[in-house]
Amino acid sequence: MTGLAMPPGSNGSFPHASAVGLGFLLGMLARVAMLRSDYRQYPTYPHGYASHLFLGGIAALVGAVAIPALLEREWTAVTFLVLVAQQFRGIRDMERKSLKALEDNELVPRGADYIEDMAKTFESRYYAVIFVSTVTSAGVEGVSVPGGLLLGALAFGFSALLMRKRRIGDIIEVKSGTPSFRGPELYVGDIFIMNVGLEESRRTIEEKGLGAILIPRDEDARDTLGSPGQRQAIVHDVQAILGVSKEPDTPEFSPVIKRDLETGRAGLFFVPMEKDEEPMLSVIRRVPVLESARRRGSRALAGRYAAD
């Protein structure tokens, strides 16, 4: 029977080839699919991409080999694989350190909450890769090749569903607002933002400034908007996409969000590089709701009693 020529010394075919191969393949595909640098400019292309793809390959291999190793009763191998999987905890620290190191030099920093959120997301993506490749390889072993592929795809869909991010636009209505002055006091709509003492800055703001009004759709959203970490994330993303027309010596043009405590609404103001309202509104709507900031008071018993 013709087949692949075996190298001398090997003792025959590798029975788990398709399980390992397909598990690895689907795991890698999952990692690539999740490797969206999108507009957050992280991981930094191309070196960040390379290291994440490499680590993704390791994760995919671990997942793919785990089930065949179990089936062959190679317990040492299984132990090693579990140890490797544990190493992925270090991803969170690595990402956090990397992002924190950049913070001091940002014109508008991300804030600790946003960094933590991103670090957690990166870590969980690797676990998702291990999950997808394990499920695929188990499916190929236990059912069939097409069955394994299907199960792997389902595993990916399931992980994507679990890890999906809510966006600000889902919980908060974002409308445009005009920056205006009452004396030295800057307002967006009727929400007080800050006191701007320099006439020159006031003129610049009137000409080039943009504003938005954020209206929470419910009480939980209102409390989420209250979180400083969440607000810092919105402010950072707005600046990252649209550019902020400021230098370190003109702090008054930095994006700022202030709440109107009576109504729970918030006003956002900043001076962009390009005065373009619709892109700003859509950027705000796409900012992720940070896990640490997300308030679900209505789920707690006391929260429900306090509802008005």
Place this chain on the structure above:
Amino acid sequence: MEVTVQKAVLAIITDDPKKASGAPTFVVPDEPKRQHVARVLSRILQGQVHDLGDGMLIVVKH
């Protein structure tokens, strides 16, 4: 790592020295000149200028 003083009045620019104390004070009776001095100071100190009314401007680092 930057070491800086924040949330404190770094400088006062006013038309009357009796209105202010406790921070470096610049007395400038003329309003346009006051704005100019405040502007230059704020760029140097990388702070924000606030108008307290009654001829008083302060520079604060946030």
